[in-house]
Amino acid sequence: MSIGIAVFTALVAVVSRSEGVAQEIVEQPPSHHAARGYRNPDGGPGHGDAPIGVTLPFFARRVAASLSRTSVAAPARVANDGVFLRDNALGSVPTVTWVGHSTLLVQMGHVTFLTDPTWSRTASPVAIGPRRFVEPGLDFDTLPHVDFVVVSHNHYDHLDIATLRVLAERGTRVYVPLGNRALLESAGITDVVELDWWEQRDFDGVAIHCVPARHWSRRGLLDGDRALWSGWAVLAEDRRFYFAGDTGMFAGFDEIGSRLGPFDLAGIPIGAYEPSAMMQPSHLNPEEAVVALERLGAKRSIAVHFGTFDRSDEPLDEPPRRFLAASREVGRGADRDWVLAIGETRLW
Numbered sequence: 001m002s003i004g005i006a007v008f009t010a011l012v013a014v015v016s017r018s019e020g021v022a023q024e025i026v027e028q029p030p031s032h033h034a035a036r037g038y039r040n041p042d043g044g045p046g047h048g049d050a051p052i053g054v055t056l057p058f059f060a061r062r063v064a065a066s067l068s069r070t071s072v073a074a075p076a077r078v079a080n081d082g083v084f085l086r087d088n089a090l091g092s093v094p095t096v097t098w099v100g101h102s103t104l105l106v107q108m109g110h111v112t113f114l115t116d117p118t119w120s121r122t123a124s125p126v127a128i129g130p131r132r133f134v135e136p137g138l139d140f141d142t143l144p145h146v147d148f149v150v151v152s153h154n155h156y157d158h159l160d161i162a163t164l165r166v167l168a169e170r171g172t173r174v175y176v177p178l179g180n181r182a183l184l185e186s187a188g189i190t191d192v193v194e195l196d197w198w199e200q201r202d203f204d205g206v207a208i209h210c211v212p213a214r215h216w217s218r219r220g221l222l223d224g225d226r227a228l229w230s231g232w233a234v235l236a237e238d239r240r241f242y243f244a245g246d247t248g249m250f251a252g253f254d255e256i257g258s259r260l261g262p263f264d265l266a267g268i269p270i271g272a273y274e275p276s277a278m279m280q281p282s283h284l285n286p287e288e289a290v291v292a293l294e295r296l297g298a299k300r301s302i303a304v305h306f307g308t309f310d311r312s313d314e315p316l317d318e319p320p321r322r323f324l325a326a327s328r329e330v331g332r333g334a335d336r337d338w339v340l341a342i343g344e345t346r347l348w
Helices: 003-026 052-068 083-087 161-169 181-186 252-260 286-296 318-329
Strands: 095-100 103-108 111-115 148-150 173-177 192-195 200-203 206-211 231-235 240-243 265-269 301-304 345-347
Touching: 083 095, 095 301, 103 240, 103 301, 161 173, 161 181, 173 181, 173 206, 181 192, 192 200, 206 252, 231 252, 240 252, 252 286, 265 286, 286 301, 286 318, 301 318
Parallel strands: 111 148, 148 173, 173 192, 240 265, 265 301
Antiparallel strands: 095 103, 095 345, 103 111, 200 206, 206 231, 231 240
């Protein structure tokens, strides 16, 4: 072999090895992928490290509240026969209806979809609770055809298998974050699309984006953070909608707003924030929710995740009062940040 050929062969080998290293770097999993599950955008768990002196009394209080149901300051429920929504099933007029908790029926871009649909009476694997204080704002049989649903994470008050099974039988597609499809398929729900953060799919001209959130997941005793959690952005030609799911405060609001906003309407959680030593890493309090809306570039919002299930220590009627006060303080007000009655529909 001549010296020239030898040098050329050596160079090719070096380049090939370098390209292989580069390829390996590109193919490294995203930073929120852990060895056995997922982590938050800042690298930490969402549930924090509250001491046992906080967590054990909290769970004792929640069991006692579930058995006694002494808290009755729940939101009002208005009658909604669903006629207008069924007539508007193709979403020609953008609407939003609060069904309760984190469940919104949204019509836009000629589609109808649900966020975290939950019609069950309890948000738990067992019948003792937490139980609903207010019935869903729409009876199941009054719903228009639902094209798809977005599910933010696998906690029982957000991923309700019984509800999803009925919707799937009616031809509804389900979008979930990574690691959740197997659970749905085990329940016979097969039209499931599983996405990672920043992945996107189209549905009849509407773009569905899975976006980061700061939370955690668990369905049983030994599967903590094995499935991903997320928010969702649904973008049509003339409307942009954001659904936060469950989340604590994090820098991702700025990135979501800059990449996919500004949003015409945002579903923002305002409840489940006490005790703060336990809840603060993974839930927004009402004042933080308003800050998040500003960072997202949300023109309007609808408050969710309060008043339906008694899942934390604050009174059921406190989150909306604090949310509206914080909204007024920054110059937004009730015209921009909505607190609806359960069952109420608004145009947007």
